[in-house]
Amino acid sequence: MTAILDTPAEQNYCFTDEPFAGYSAQFPLSRGAIASSPDEAPSPVGVRPWGLRRMAPIPFQGPPYPVGAYDPVRQIRIDDEGRPLIDMAEPTAPTTGSADGSEGDPSEDYHND
Amino acid sequence: MSILILADERDPSADTMALALHDRGATVHRLNTAWFPTQLSVCAQLRGGRWIGYLRTEHHVVDLEEIHAVWYRSPKAYRFPPGLNTAEHEHAKVEAKYGFGGVLMSLPALWVNHPARLADSAYKPHQLAVAARSGLQVPDTLITNCPESVANFTSAGKTVNKMLGAVSIVEGGVRKFAHTRAIGDADLADLRGVDATAHQFQRWVPKAYEARLFVVGGDITAAAIYAHTEAAHIDWRTGYGSNTYEIIAPPAEVIDSVRKLMTEMSLIYGALDFVIGSDESWTFLEINAGGQYGWIEQETGAPLTAQLADLLMRGHS
Numbered sequence: 360m361t362a363i364l365d366t367p368a369e370q371n372y373c374f375t376d377e378p379f380a381g382y383s384a385q386f387p388l389s390r391g392a393i394a395s396s397p398d399e400a401p402s403p404v405g406v407r408p409w410g411l412r413r414m415a416p417i418p419f420q421g422p423p424y425p426v427g428a429y430d431p432v433r434q435i436r437i438d439d440e441g442r443p444l445i446d447m448a449e450p451t452a453p454t455t456g457s458a459d460g461s462e463g464d465p466s467e468d469y470h471n472d
Numbered sequence: 473m474s475i476l477i478l479a480d481e482r483d484p485s486a487d488t489m490a491l492a493l494h495d496r497g498a499t500v501h502r503l504n505t506a507w508f509p510t511q512l513s514v515c516a517q518l519r520g521g522r523w524i525g526y527l528r529t530e531h532h533v534v535d536l537e538e539i540h541a542v543w544y545r546s547p548k549a550y551r552f553p554p555g556l557n558t559a560e561h562e563h564a565k566v567e568a569k570y571g572f573g574g575v576l577m578s579l580p581a582l583w584v585n586h587p588a589r590l591a592d593s594a595y596k597p598h599q600l601a602v603a604a605r606s607g608l609q610v611p612d613t614l615i616t617n618c619p620e621s622v623a624n625f626t627s628a629g630k631t632v633n634k635m636l637g638a639v640s641i642v643e644g645g646v647r648k649f650a651h652t653r654a655i656g657d658a659d660l661a662d663l664r665g666v667d668a669t670a671h672q673f674q675r676w677v678p679k680a681y682e683a684r685l686f687v688v689g690g691d692i693t694a695a696a697i698y699a700h701t702e703a704a705h706i707d708w709r710t711g712y713g714s715n716t717y718e719i720i721a722p723p724a725e726v727i728d729s730v731r732k733l734m735t736e737m738s739l740i741y742g743a744l745d746f747v748i749g750s751d752e753s754w755t756f757l758e759i760n761a762g763g764q765y766g767w768i769e770q771e772t773g774a775p776l777t778a779q780l781a782d783l784l785m786r787g788h789s
Contacts, residue, residue, distance in 0.1 A: 388546075388591055395643045409665035410633060414641060414648035429481035431531045434490045434502040436481065445487045 474499040474538045475784050476581070479545035480506070485766045485777075486545055492781040501534045503527065506548035508572050509564075516575045523575045536575070540787035541582040543780070544590065546762055582740070582787045584780065585761050589738045593761040596636050596672065600756075602736050607729035608756040611747075612675040619663035622673060630676035631655045632706065652707040677755045679747040682708055685722060686765055687734055687742045688779040689786075692727055695768045696720045696748070717771040722746075726754045733759070741780070 401407055427436045427444040436444040475498050479486035486502060493500045503512060507529065516525035516536060527534040550568045552561055577587055585593075593599065597615055604610045614625040615636070625631060632652050640649045654676065685694040696718045697708045704711025722730075726746075734742060743763025747755045765776045 388587055388594075395641070397645055399643070401643065404662070405664040406668065407665050408668040408671075409663060410635060410650065410669075410671050411641070412665070413633075413653055414643075414650045416646050417649045431529065434477075434500060435487040436484070443487060443491065445484050445491075 473540045473787070474501055474534065476534065476539045476542045477502040477545060478505060478542065478547040478576075480504055480548050483545060485764070486543075488766070488777050489543065489545075489781060489784075492777050493784065496781060496785050498785060499538070501527070501532055501539075503529065503532075503534070504547050505572070506551045508550050508568060510551065510553060514572050514575060522580060523578060525575075536579065539579055539581050541584070541784040542576075542579065543584050543784055544587055544762075580788075582784070584740045584783060585742075586738070590761050593737050593739060593742075593759060594637060596634075596758055599737075599759050602733055603729075603756040603759070606732035606736065607725070608733065609753065610756050611677050614673040615670055616673070617667045617670055619666045622663055622666055622671070623660060625673055626655055626660060628675075631673050632676055633659075634672050634674055636670060636672050651703070651710055654706055677747040677757075678749055679705070680750045680752075681748050683720065683722070683746045683748055683754070684763070684768060685726075685730065685744045685746060686763075686768075686774075686776055686779075687730060687739070687744070688776065689740055689783040691779045691783075692722070692730065693774050693776060693779070694720050694722045695772050695774065712767075717768060719772050719774055723752075723754060737761075740783070 401411075427438050427447075429435075430437045430441075433443075438444055438447055475493055477486055477490060477493075477500060479502060481502075481504055490500050490502055505512075508514070511529055513528045514525070515528070516523040518524075523536055525536050527536070550565055550572075552564045556564060573587075583589075597613075600610050600613055614621060616622060616625075632654050634652045635650050640647055642648070655673070682697045682699070683694050684697060685692065698716045698718070699705045699708050699711050700714045700716070701711050704715060708715055730744060733744075734740075737759070739759075739761050741761065743760040743765060745757040745760070747757060749755070768774060769776045
């Protein structure tokens, strides 16, 4: 017998879309990718949340942090010659991109904040 | 005994911590939850009220019983193999969350911080309420989706708008960010979209400078942040290139209240932001339970990594 799920709540897994406790139910707390689709445009005024009006790209300041590679044995990031990246540049880059103390950001929350 | 670091492999502060713990003779295991399930596996059985077993990567085997401290440092979302359809992906995510995440979060170790407490602390309105109950001065704050409430609130004095959590979005392939900004007449002239979701408005607190205060177990360290541009005076995050820093001593009553707040929120670590007025009054803005500290350490020499490493070494003892 196949169950018929009538409501959106029934169609979703328990807790994943729970409006309050969802944070606590998520481990890790990172929400993963939150990018809009490339073909999506900002909604018109009145539909788009007011707080998003002042969202703007932020220019990168200062030299970029070296990319390097993660050494799974030493458990740190290293350069091409095996030197710890933290010896090569400042340990945090002068930029910002995440909500302090929030669930995290897919690419930038290792920077200041 | 071992220490588990849960962090992104691109996190320089986690690099620094791994080396600091090695220097102290600790057995360190650094994992990113994004490695599960393709590069990280779990095998755990319940024995005597705790989970016994292993986490395993190509290079490391982590005995769950040996873990006495965990540093939860913004690890990333699980990544599943391509090919799953949307329903399959959602199923895999939920099962991973409650299975892999459930085993880890039940470890009887010192958590800095426990993810459930981190999650609770992400709610800014909750923070403000706890801070006020703890004796800290907090700004007059409005949370609303009613445009008329915004008009009334802003008519009573200079106001700023701050995101409650989603300070950045990726749209059209571009990352966009919202700094704190003073509300002007042009903003108030068109409040369409306020009703679309919750918005936070806060009374501007006149400031001489700001401070970030770090709680690491029993240690408290505060750094003054001096802004030198108009924009950074509103939001110091716009002034990394020009801000200056100095270690300062918070008032005793602020320290007492911060300890009450940490206790009520069951947090071991926190980075708290304050505005300091010209009368040296301290006003709490927010606590960042996973907040960054590396740049303050670099700018001031404050031994924050050492404090965290020592805390993790001690564990529950």
